[in-house]
Structure formats: structure tokens, C-alpha cells
Amino acid sequence: MTGLAGMRVVEHAAFVAVPLAGMTLAQMGADVIRVDRLGGGLDAGRWPLAPSGRSLFWAGLNKGKKSIAVDTRHPEGRAVVQQLVTAPGDDAGLFLSNLPVDGWLDHATLCTLREDMITVTLTGDRQGRPQVDYTVNPALGVPHMTGPAGAPDPVAHALPAWDLISGHLCVSSLLAAERHRLRGRGGQAVRLALKDVAAAAMGHLGMIGDAALNPCDRPKAGNALYGAYGQDFLCADGRRVMVVGLTRRQWTGLVKATGTMDAMAALERRHGISLMDEGERWHRREDITDILRPWFAARPVSAFRADFDRAGLTWSEFRTVREALAHDPDLGPDNPMFDMLSQPGLGRFPVPRHPARFGDADPHPAVAAPALGAHTEELLGDVARLSGTEIAHLFDAGIVASDSYRPSRSAA
Numbered sequence: 001m002t003g004l005a006g007m008r009v010v011e012h013a014a015f016v017a018v019p020l021a022g023m024t025l026a027q028m029g030a031d032v033i034r035v036d037r038l039g040g041g042l043d044a045g046r047w048p049l050a051p052s053g054r055s056l057f058w059a060g061l062n063k064g065k066k067s068i069a070v071d072t073r074h075p076e077g078r079a080v081v082q083q084l085v086t087a088p089g090d091d092a093g094l095f096l097s098n099l100p101v102d103g104w105l106d107h108a109t110l111c112t113l114r115e116d117m118i119t120v121t122l123t124g125d126r127q128g129r130p131q132v133d134y135t136v137n138p139a140l141g142v143p144h145m146t147g148p149a150g151a152p153d154p155v156a157h158a159l160p161a162w163d164l165i166s167g168h169l170c171v172s173s174l175l176a177a178e179r180h181r182l183r184g185r186g187g188q189a190v191r192l193a194l195k196d197v198a199a200a201a202m203g204h205l206g207m208i209g210d211a212a213l214n215p216c217d218r219p220k221a222g223n224a225l226y227g228a229y230g231q232d233f234l235c236a237d238g239r240r241v242m243v244v245g246l247t248r249r250q251w252t253g254l255v256k257a258t259g260t261m262d263a264m265a266a267l268e269r270r271h272g273i274s275l276m277d278e279g280e281r282w283h284r285r286e287d288i289t290d291i292l293r294p295w296f297a298a299r300p301v302s303a304f305r306a307d308f309d310r311a312g313l314t315w316s317e318f319r320t321v322r323e324a325l326a327h328d329p330d331l332g333p334d335n336p337m338f339d340m341l342s343q344p345g346l347g348r349f350p351v352p353r354h355p356a357r358f359g360d361a362d363p364h365p366a367v368a369a370p371a372l373g374a375h376t377e378e379l380l381g382d383v384a385r386l387s388g389t390e391i392a393h394l395f396d397a398g399i400v401a402s403d404s405y406r407p408s409r410s411a412a
Contacts, residue, residue, distance in 0.1 A: 020167030026064035027354035069373025086114035107189035229281035237300035
């Protein structure tokens, strides 16, 4: 897959969304340059960590990029970054950031150096205040919909959903702005806010309309699937499964596989309803669960796994990530999305490629994240077009860094 080959993007970012955007572009073939602080940025040691103490988080979100380590507090360091961002080329002049850049990497400043700049900037909220998923969710009400039924306390969750969505919106926004420029309409400054992304998604899903038009807040429902039927069950072997009857096919398949047709029909007659209506399945979820619970409690997962799979049911077994890695073929070398990589300081484990497949094109293999400043000298010479003497000065002054830098005699 070489769809973005030749595109050069500079990323000055931390946390999840924008590093994810840069990594996604790199996995689609773009040349992505990450601007790193000397000694490592805000994410350099973020958990989870490998046994060595190195950040698996950082390694995961920076796969396939190039790294320049530079002191962005120093005027010469800032000038170097500006040269990288605004370097010539039809496929260059593309910049991603979610860090403070006013006065030196903001769109207006960059346009004085390259008039067709495209910048994509992610802020916390539309006023520019800092936000993360763990603050956006409480502000918008998500934790009050999450957790055990009847529980009074709000419950946060582990997945940074708005960060992930925002990262991919940064990608699509950058590509849309580049299409605008390719049509001769010039560069653009694109701005997104994490909180706006979350609010928009909730609006698209009907959650804002629900709150505006209906008298009651959406209740907590534990592991039940809101608005239809889905529930977890404890099996005879102590394992727990999740089964879903969202669509008619899913529902009828579940009832048939568990042999509960007569009991469900009796439930319908008793209340004068049809369980073909997913809303009725939601209203009668406790009665349905009472019918299904003994069936699961009497059987180990091994007794029905093959039958459920043959019937095409929508179900899964609850596992820890460690268990999933050991038992789910979709998390290992059987899945062509993953490559087994041995990474210095981290170890050997499955690393994902881009999950999309573009026709018959071969996908880019997974590429490890770079060592801090691994490409500093290369980028200073090939992109910023500095001379050997200028590069040596920057290294000698401690403005840039790289473990691999070896001054040439001509530059000494």
C-alpha cells in the first residue's frame, strides 16, 4: 500500500489523538517526521511499560515515523523546526499538532514562510482549554450512563474513545485540506476540539436528542445492551460470556440455539408483546435473562462454543487481554494485520499494521517506533537542507541530539 507515498507530514504532538493521526498516515505510506524534545517528550515514559521500563504506549503510537530531537525553547531550534515544516515540495507543508505553538508554529506564522501551509490543530475544547477523555466524559454525562444498574456513582472507562475518533478525524481533515490545495485553492488552517468531537458523536448517536426531548436520563444498565437485548452470563465452568440479540436474526438465532422458544413465546403471550421488537426486548430484558440464565449456568463454554459459531450467533467470551493474546487468533501471527517484531528495549510481541486493505496492494509491514532523535542528522540535511557545518554547530551547541551522530571531518 503506497497511497500516500511522497507525502511529508511534520507532527509536534503528545498524548493519543495526534500521535495516532501521524502514525496512521505513516502506515498509509506518508513520510511522518516527529518533533521530539531533547531527552523525550511528555509521552516518553507513559504507561504501560515494558519490563525494561520503556514505554509501550510511546512505541505503539509512533510506529514508522522519523524522529528529530530538538530544543524547541531555543530560537535556533525553533527555526530548524520551521524549516522542516515549511520545506518545499507539492506533497509537503503539512503540519499536525496539539501542543502550544503560538508565535512560532501557528498557522499565520508558518504562512509567512510558506503561503500554502496546511495545519491541523487539535485543542481540548473550543476555547482552547486542555481536556482529555477522562474530563470530557464527565462533562458530557457519559459516566452516568456507565456501570452497574442502579449504582449511584459515575463510572469512567478505560478506552479513550474520543481521542481515537479525534485522531482519525485529524487524518481525514488533513487529507481533505490537501485535496483542497491540490485543486489550486491554497492551504488551510483546520481546527478541531476533543470535546466537540465527543459532543458531535453523542449527537450523531441520538444521545443529545434523547436528553433534550425525553423526561428521564438514560439509566445505567450494567452489561445489558441498551435499547435491545444483550447480556452477560456466568457458565458452569466459571467463565462468563456475552450474547447479543440486537437484530431479528441475532435474536431468533439465540433463542433457537438455547432451546428457549416455548418460554419466550409464553413471555410474549403473558404481556401481549412481540419480542421481534428490539425495544420490547429491552423492556423485558430481566424476564428474558431469567429464562436464559439457567441454560448457561448448566453448561461450560466448551459445550456450546462450536454450536454458537456454526449458527453464526453474535457472542463472545470475557477474557483479559493476556488471555485474548494467548487464545484469540486475531491477536497474533494468524492475522495478517500483525507482524511479530523484536524491538530493542521492549521485546518481541505482535505489532499491528494499518487495519485497512487497499485492493491488491501489499500493506506496509509494521515498523517499530524510532529511537529518540534517530533521524536528526538525516532530516537536517535532506529536508531542512542545512550544510554539514550548520549541522555540526547545532549538535555542538546542544540544540539537537542523536545517539548516532558522528561529525564529519569537513564539518569539524
